[in-house]
Amino acid sequence: MLAIKLLACYKMNNVALKEVKQHKKFKINKNKILLILIIILLILCCIITKEYIKNMIEIDKAYKQYEAQLNAIKYKEQEEEAKRLAEEEKKKKEKMPILTDIGKENIKHIYSNETKRAFLTFDDGPSTITPEILDVLKNENIKATFFVLGANVEKYPETIKRIYEEGHYIANHGYTHVYSQIYANPQSVLDEYNRCNDAVKNAINVPEYNSHLFRFPGGLVGGKYAQIKLEAKELLLQNEIVNVDWNALTGDAETNNLSIEFEMSRLQETTNGKNSVVILMHDAQAKKVTAEALPQIISTLRNQGYNFENFYKIIK
Numbered sequence: 001m002l003a004i005k006l007l008a009c010y011k012m013n014n015v016a017l018k019e020v021k022q023h024k025k026f027k028i029n030k031n032k033i034l035l036i037l038i039i040i041l042l043i044l045c046c047i048i049t050k051e052y053i054k055n056m057i058e059i060d061k062a063y064k065q066y067e068a069q070l071n072a073i074k075y076k077e078q079e080e081e082a083k084r085l086a087e088e089e090k091k092k093k094e095k096m097p098i099l100t101d102i103g104k105e106n107i108k109h110i111y112s113n114e115t116k117r118a119f120l121t122f123d124d125g126p127s128t129i130t131p132e133i134l135d136v137l138k139n140e141n142i143k144a145t146f147f148v149l150g151a152n153v154e155k156y157p158e159t160i161k162r163i164y165e166e167g168h169y170i171a172n173h174g175y176t177h178v179y180s181q182i183y184a185n186p187q188s189v190l191d192e193y194n195r196c197n198d199a200v201k202n203a204i205n206v207p208e209y210n211s212h213l214f215r216f217p218g219g220l221v222g223g224k225y226a227q228i229k230l231e232a233k234e235l236l237l238q239n240e241i242v243n244v245d246w247n248a249l250t251g252d253a254e255t256n257n258l259s260i261e262f263e264m265s266r267l268q269e270t271t272n273g274k275n276s277v278v279i280l281m282h283d284a285q286a287k288k289v290t291a292e293a294l295p296q297i298i299s300t301l302r303n304q305g306y307n308f309e310n311f312y313k314i315i316k
Helices: 002-094 101-108 130-140 150-155 157-165 186-204 226-238 260-271 288-303 311-315
Strands: 117-123 145-148 169-172 276-282 307-309
Touching (some): 117 130, 117 288, 130 157, 130 288, 145 150, 145 157, 150 157, 150 186, 186 226, 260 276, 260 288, 276 288, 307 311
Parallel strands (some): 117 276, 117 307, 145 169
């Protein structure tokens, strides 16, 4: 019996020993699997990290390229804007009258020149007739000089703006054209000039604009207010303002029964034998015939060998 028990005990021990060995073996295999899994995970992490870094490098590279493109576009836009502003400033300076000592001398000798030149000048505007005159001048590629009235400037600011933008010279003819008011005294003439000039500045939105050029209503010479005009001329000159009249005309202020034929006749009479002509015309409301006659006036002067100028060239 003892032997049987010992044998049974031995068998049980063997079984237990096998189970222990199997358990140890399973534990070892489990650790190996766990280690392998950890290694695989580490490899995957390395691969993912590598791809992430690679992607981030590519994204950063793409961003830098995009940023460089944006900077290039921005720089180009800034360069174009700078060019645009410079061009605007250049054009603005070209349209800004600057009275020089040479200009003052040129005005004194405006009616003398070795070659033929014609200055087309229009008084008393602007009005609804002025755009018709501007259309003709644009079509003929001629720059004229407009001696404007301040009161009319305030009525037709868009027309004044067009005159300025198309390169014509905006000169000054006072504010009211009422002789008793303008010629009350020399200071009244200067006051009328300044009031008209303020109206022009507001219309064209150029605060520093000053034409430096005045035409006395009725002309400088003679008349009831001759002495006041002469005194006003000196006062204007002290304020860097010169004046100019005319030595030729179309007669559009001489009669209420205007015709193209009459204007052409007066033009021929008053320009005959003269090299340098400052031609008096009007773009007031009642002077539609002048607008209608203008193409023929220009054609006639061209055929007679005249070149057209305005006062920008003269006063600088």
